[in-house]
Amino acid sequence: RKEVEQDPGPFNVPEGATVAFNCTYSNSASQSFFWYRQDCRKEPKLLMSVYSSGNEDGRFTAQLNRASQYISLLIRDSKLSDSATYLCVVVGGATNKLIFGTGTLLAVQP
């Protein structure tokens, strides 16, 4: 089983739609969680951290469910510029290394 698993998509949604991605992780000792965004042929960039209480940044909401070992990202009112690959990142146990999911591709259609 992979340490971090994501649905690869693609998710094709119209502008203005709400879309949600989930990511599951296997190491229950994981302490930190992030969502990164990666545009085509570019480097990953931090989108937001994920806190136990959930957090929101504009149209983006991230949530953590430790009991079920998954994190989620909700994007409201999708824009064309949201089209990208979204990478789930888990900081693993004692090593504190970042473990990346394979990414979920989002394509927002006009």
Place this chain on the structure above:
Amino acid sequence: NAGVTQTPKFQVLKTGQSMTLQCAQDMNHEYMSWYRQDPGMGLRLIHYSVGAGITDQGEVPNGYNVSRSTTEDFPLRLLSAAPSQTSVYFCASRRALMGTDTQYFGPGTRLTVL
């Protein structure tokens, strides 16, 4: 600040050739790392360093060497290139190994081995 820089952006090698991918950061970060990204595989850690003079292996270290003589630079050496090393390589840095600081990535090197 330039952040994390990588050179070259693109490289084509023949099997058996060696080369060095350069990485530098100007943020005084202790922790630097190299990843490769392949379709369907996600980002996989090759080697990392927690400070000058200290390096360690990641998930896929075979065929690669690293050194960290200064805080700023973390070059990745391919000893004898193989087609299986065709990939996009990203260098990254963050303030320290521990903690939850943002990890910054360089723009990547796209390597093709023929």
